[in-house]
Amino acid sequence: MAELPAAQPLMPVEQALEQLLAMADSAPIEQVQTVRLGDGAGRVLAEDLFAELDLPPWPNSAMDGYALRLADWTGEPLRVSQKIFAGKAPAPLEAGTCARIFTGAPLPDGADCVEMQENARVEADQRVSFTEPLRAGQNVRPKGQETRAGDRVLAAGTRLGAIELGLIASLGHAQVRVRRKPQVAVLSTGDELVEPGQPLQPGQIYNSNRQMLCSALQGLGCEVVDAGILPDDLDETRARLAALGDVDLILSTGGVSVGEADFLGIALREEGQLALWKLAIKPGKPLTCGHFRGVPVIGLPGNPASTLVTFTLLARPYLLRRLGMQDVAPMQFQVPAGFAWPKPGNRREYLRGRMERGRAIIYPNQSSGVLLSAAWAQGLVEVRENCTLVEGDWVNFIPFGELF
Amino acid sequence: MAELPAAQPLMPVEQALEQLLAMADSAPIEQVQTVRLGDGAGRVLAEDLFAELDLPPWPNSAMDGYALRLADWTGEPLRVSQKIFAGKAPAPLEAGTCARIFTGAPLPDGADCVEMQENARVEADQRVSFTEPLRAGQNVRPKGQETRAGDRVLAAGTRLGAIELGLIASLGHAQVRVRRKPQVAVLSTGDELVEPGQPLQPGQIYNSNRQMLCSALQGLGCEVVDAGILPDDLDETRARLAALGDVDLILSTGGVSVGEADFLGIALREEGQLALWKLAIKPGKPLTCGHFRGVPVIGLPGNPASTLVTFTLLARPYLLRRLGMQDVAPMQFQVPAGFAWPKPGNRREYLRGRMERGRAIIYPNQSSGVLLSAAWAQGLVEVRENCTLVEGDWVNFIPFGELF
Numbered sequence: 001m002a003e004l005p006a007a008q009p010l011m012p013v014e015q016a017l018e019q020l021l022a023m024a025d026s027a028p029i030e031q032v033q034t035v036r037l038g039d040g041a042g043r044v045l046a047e048d049l050f051a052e053l054d055l056p057p058w059p060n061s062a063m064d065g066y067a068l069r070l071a072d073w074t075g076e077p078l079r080v081s082q083k084i085f086a087g088k089a090p091a092p093l094e095a096g097t098c099a100r101i102f103t104g105a106p107l108p109d110g111a112d113c114v115e116m117q118e119n120a121r122v123e124a125d126q127r128v129s130f131t132e133p134l135r136a137g138q139n140v141r142p143k144g145q146e147t148r149a150g151d152r153v154l155a156a157g158t159r160l161g162a163i164e165l166g167l168i169a170s171l172g173h174a175q176v177r178v179r180r181k182p183q184v185a186v187l188s189t190g191d192e193l194v195e196p197g198q199p200l201q202p203g204q205i206y207n208s209n210r211q212m213l214c215s216a217l218q219g220l221g222c223e224v225v226d227a228g229i230l231p232d233d234l235d236e237t238r239a240r241l242a243a244l245g246d247v248d249l250i251l252s253t254g255g256v257s258v259g260e261a262d263f264l265g266i267a268l269r270e271e272g273q274l275a276l277w278k279l280a281i282k283p284g285k286p287l288t289c290g291h292f293r294g295v296p297v298i299g300l301p302g303n304p305a306s307t308l309v310t311f312t313l314l315a316r317p318y319l320l321r322r323l324g325m326q327d328v329a330p331m332q333f334q335v336p337a338g339f340a341w342p343k344p345g346n347r348r349e350y351l352r353g354r355m356e357r358g359r360a361i362i363y364p365n366q367s368s369g370v371l372l373s374a375a376w377a378q379g380l381v382e383v384r385e386n387c388t389l390v391e392g393d394w395v396n397f398i399p400f401g402e403l404f
Numbered sequence: 405m406a407e408l409p410a411a412q413p414l415m416p417v418e419q420a421l422e423q424l425l426a427m428a429d430s431a432p433i434e435q436v437q438t439v440r441l442g443d444g445a446g447r448v449l450a451e452d453l454f455a456e457l458d459l460p461p462w463p464n465s466a467m468d469g470y471a472l473r474l475a476d477w478t479g480e481p482l483r484v485s486q487k488i489f490a491g492k493a494p495a496p497l498e499a500g501t502c503a504r505i506f507t508g509a510p511l512p513d514g515a516d517c518v519e520m521q522e523n524a525r526v527e528a529d530q531r532v533s534f535t536e537p538l539r540a541g542q543n544v545r546p547k548g549q550e551t552r553a554g555d556r557v558l559a560a561g562t563r564l565g566a567i568e569l570g571l572i573a574s575l576g577h578a579q580v581r582v583r584r585k586p587q588v589a590v591l592s593t594g595d596e597l598v599e600p601g602q603p604l605q606p607g608q609i610y611n612s613n614r615q616m617l618c619s620a621l622q623g624l625g626c627e628v629v630d631a632g633i634l635p636d637d638l639d640e641t642r643a644r645l646a647a648l649g650d651v652d653l654i655l656s657t658g659g660v661s662v663g664e665a666d667f668l669g670i671a672l673r674e675e676g677q678l679a680l681w682k683l684a685i686k687p688g689k690p691l692t693c694g695h696f697r698g699v700p701v702i703g704l705p706g707n708p709a710s711t712l713v714t715f716t717l718l719a720r721p722y723l724l725r726r727l728g729m730q731d732v733a734p735m736q737f738q739v740p741a742g743f744a745w746p747k748p749g750n751r752r753e754y755l756r757g758r759m760e761r762g763r764a765i766i767y768p769n770q771s772s773g774v775l776l777s778a779a780w781a782q783g784l785v786e787v788r789e790n791c792t793l794v795e796g797d798w799v800n801f802i803p804f805g806e807l808f
Contacts, residue, residue: 037600041619056609085636087596089606104596104706106607146776154779162623162808166616166708167775170609174601192491192508196441197578202493203510205460205574212570215445219566232489302508304570331782331803333737334762358738371571372550375558378735399735401805404566 010280013313013348016287020298020314021328023289024321027296029248031180037169040160042221043178044323049154051171054144059107060086063139066120066128067111068098070136077127084108098128107140114139147171157324159221179323183247186213187227187240189255189264190302195229208371209253209300209307216311216404217251220319230255230264237263238271241292248322250295251315252288254302264299268292280385282347284309305370309350309380312403335360335397337381341389353381353397360397414684417717417752420691424702424718425732427693428725431700433652435584441573444564446625447582448727453558455575459550463511464490467543470524470532471515472502474540481531488512502532511544518543551575561728563625583727586652590617591631591644593659593668594706599633612775613657613704613711620715620808621655624723634659634668641667642675645696652726654699655719656692658706668703672696684789686751688713709774713754713784716807739764739801741785745793757785757801764801 032046061067061084068078072095081097084090086104093099093110101107101114116139119132147153153171154164160176168176193207194200207229214224225247230237241264244250255264265288268274274290283306288299298318300310317328338359352373353362360381363373382396383389436450465471465488472482476499485501488494490508497503497514505511505518520543523536551557557575558568564580572580597611598604611633618628629651634641645668648654659668669692672678678694687710692703702722704714721732742763756777757766764785767777786800787793 037615038618041623053604057604058607085596086594087607087636104594104609146774153776158779161804162616162619163712163775163778163804165619166612167779169600169615170612170708170775172600172602172604172610174599190490190508192489195578196573196576198576200457200461200576203462203491205508206576208570208574211441211573212566214442215566215569219445232491304574308567331759331805333739333759333801335737355735355737370550371567371574372557374567375562375571397737399803399805400565400567401735401803 008276008278010285010347011277013279013281016277016279017314017317020289020318021321023296024318027248027322028324029179029182029322032177033180034175034177036175037165037173040165040168040176040178041162042219043160043176043181044221044320044325045154045156045158045160045164046177046179046324048152048156049168049171049173049176051147051149051151051153053172054148055146055170056141056143059143060141061101061103061105061107061114061139062141063114063116064102065114065116065118065139066098066130067093067101067107067114068134069093069095069110070113070134072096072098073130073134077123077125077129079127082108112136112140157326159320159325181221181223182249182319182322183225184217184222184319185225185227185244185247185250186210186217187230187250187252188302189230189232189252189262191232193229193254208304209302212304212307212371212404213251213253213311216316217319219402219404220316221323222319232263234263234266237267241267241271244295247295249319250292250297252297252299253307255288255299264288268297272297279310280347281309281313282345282349284313284350285347287314303370305352305366305374308374308404312380312398313350316403330398330403331401332382332396332398334394337389337391337393337395339389340391341383341387344386344388345383346385348385349383350398351381351383352377354378355397359391360395412680412682414689414751415681417683417685420681420683421718421721424693424722425725427700428722431652431726432728433583433586433726436581437584438579438581440579441569441577444569444572444580444582445566446623447564447580447585448625448724448729449558449560449562449564449568450581450583450728452556452560453572453575453577453580455551455553455555455557457576458548458552459574460545460547463547464545465505465507465509465511465518465543466545467518467520468506469518469520469522469543470502470534471497471505471511471518472538473497473499473514474517474538476500476502477534477538481527481529481533483531486512516540516544561730563724563729585625585627586723586726587629587650588621588626588653588655588723589629589631589648589651590614590621591634591654591656592706593634593636593656593666595636597633597658612708613706616708616711616775616808617655617657617715620720621723623806623808624720625727626723636667638667638670641671645671645675648699651699653723654696654701656701656703657711659692659703668692672701676701683714684751685713685717686749686753688717688754689751691718707774709756709770709778712778712808716784716802717754720807734802734807735805736786736800736802738798740796741793741799742795743793744795745787745791748790748792749787750789752789753787754802755785755787756781758782759801763795764799
């Protein structure tokens with residue numbers, strides 16, 4: 001914030017991430033809540049989750065067909081002594097007979113294989129013959145094949161999606177222990193900002209970052225405290241920050257490059273701490289990192305493209321790490337570039353791009369139409385510093401997918 | 405449902421999708437709601453969205469620096485006649501002077517370029533000299549660079565994420581017109597199923613699909629009607645289906661391959677329509693498609709891996725198309741296989757896999773540990789029918805990302 005000294009060397013984004021993750025590790029959000037599975041989406045598991053039962057709890061049939069004891073099959077048709085539906089506890093298999101059985105139904109004691117109905121012939125007397133060779137264990141899902149009681153099924157720090165919640169349900173748990181939601185105060189700085197729905201005065205623009213960040217943070221499983229727009233006034237800035245109380249993070253946008261009018265920076269210097277990083281990325285060079293009265297503050301640049309990139313690469317991983325997640329980097333894929341990049345830059349570029357016929361293409365004008373191009377895009381295309389590209393060269397693609 | 409005739413040819417998944425999308429096109433969910441932007445995430449835009457103003461509404465500075473009229477720069481230092489912060493309406497530029505200006509602030513009338521402060525020298529008398537050549541328009545973001553009043557900014561049928569909501573906010577809208585949420589009744593069939601939290605009786609297993617589907621559907625922006633577990637009883641099945649009333653879709657799992665005990669199939673045949681597809685995919689072969697008293701029914705297979713795959717490839721695209729989305733396929737990437745596939749299959753396989761060092765690896769045993777492997781996985785790896793693979797061959801990878 002304030003005047004960035006021109007001589008400050010650019011910080012590689014890896015180094016910034018490392019520092020932020022170290023800060024996150026030193027301020028974990030440790031409180032645990034028990035929530036119903038239906039409320040677990042997007043939450044982070046607080047404790048290792050162990051299976052308390054074998055899955056499946058008993059051997060069962062993988063097919064609709066007939067269960068038998070292999071030793072009973074001599075080539076002579078077998079009488080059907082019972083019919084076993086899924087969900088029913090079968091009687092032990094009567095010696096010298098077979099049992100009609102359906103997918104998922106428990107194997108009766110004494111049976112050791114299942115033949116699918118397509119390979120069975122029902123004789124005129126209703127006895128059953130098998131037309132293919134049989135082997136022990138075929139079409140039987142053994143007890144404990146999926147998990148055994150005592151197995152660690154999910155590690156603490158796992159973020160819960162629909163699949164993890166299904167897995168937890170399959171183990172019989174109706175509730176799950178998760179970290180509490182991080183409370184994140186979102187504030188925008190700048191007298192030029194007006195909330196949508198209000199009339200626009202000369203010199204003003206609508207605040208788009210607030211909506212983008214609030215939605216993205218909610219999708220991430222945060223509780224968002226909407227701290228509004230910070231006016232360009234020092235006393236008011238101090239009072240508004242103090243009123244936020246004990247949130248887990250103050251996430252601000254803008255102000256970082258506004259030079260002389262940066263009251264957020266002044267407030268942080270006076271009542272906390274402030275570091276200004278010049279990141280070796282484009283867009284998104286200036287980043288603020290500090291605290292106000294002990295509450296961590298991350299200040300993202302205010303240009304929406306910069307906000308998008310720095311949120312993706314830095315703020316989001318930081319928040320996930322606060323919750324105890326280890327693997328916090330966004331998913332990325334190596335894809336062929338569908339564009340040329342003739343002029344190397346000294347900063348790593350994150351271009352708004354999309355996949356077309358297996359190649360990453362980029363929005364023609366990356367400096368304009370910021371959110372329009374982001375809405376057109378499916379993700380960010382990474383072009384490394386000091387690199388040129390020809391079409392077909394490999395680039396990293398970070399899909400927006402779950403991010404936005 | 406019921407006994408699938410063995411002779412029925414396998415249906416390619418593309419054909420199944422095409423039929424489902426045609427059904428969706430013929431039953432669009434057309435009712436429109438106006439929601440606050442904060443409630444817009446995951447919703448689908450009901451109408452084309454047009455810009456009602458130019459963005460930016462006035463030319464503004466892309467840098468902290470000095471605004472001037474190029475013709476006024478003769479090499480002689482210029483006096484600073486005003487200071488323009490973002491959000492302030494500037495006075496017209498006094499001839500023969502420059503204006504201190506900050507990023508995002510409106511360019512004063514009469515100015516035609518901005519020089520960044522790093523290339524400006526403040527003289528002893530506070531006048532300013534410029535050390536680099538200047539050109540008209542530099543560091544100026546022209547009015548309407550992002551969008552112009554009347555431009556179509558987002559098309560009807562766009563699904564709204566954080567970026568789209570930010571874009572809509574930037575245009576000044578506090579609300580947005582979206583299709584109403586689809587009402588989806590989720591039901592599971594099978595007497596063997598017990599909800600988590602209940603004790604397990606012999607022969608029973610916990611219902612995991614309900615939780616997985618409910619979470620995935622909520623993430624998709626649906627209103628989920630939890631229709632519970634359908635008992636293996638025809639009268640009860642009929643009554644429960646009728647009680648669901650006018651939902652947009654009944655999404656069931658299980659029952660499809662349970663043979664003689666398929667009461668859902670019977671109810672559909674009697675009071676609606678029923679088609680049974682044998683899909684040329686693995687897992688996920690049997691799929692039910694029909695209606696009950698006019699309410700569309702999709703019946704996914706009950707094995708969790710099959711549920712996962714058929715939901716991803718078929719049910720999810722169907723629901724998005726009901727909302728008017730055109731591009732409904734999940735995102736996919738071509739990646740090198742980190743595994744070999746020596747034995748070609750006659751069905752297309754969707755394997756639970758993850759990316760490791762740029763290659764897709766698969767869970768070693770795809771037939772066991774279904775949800776455990778899905779939780780381990782980051783997506784589905786597609787292996788086409790009648791194909792073998794060696795390591796390094798290209799495969800499609802469908803990241804779970806936003807799906808689950």
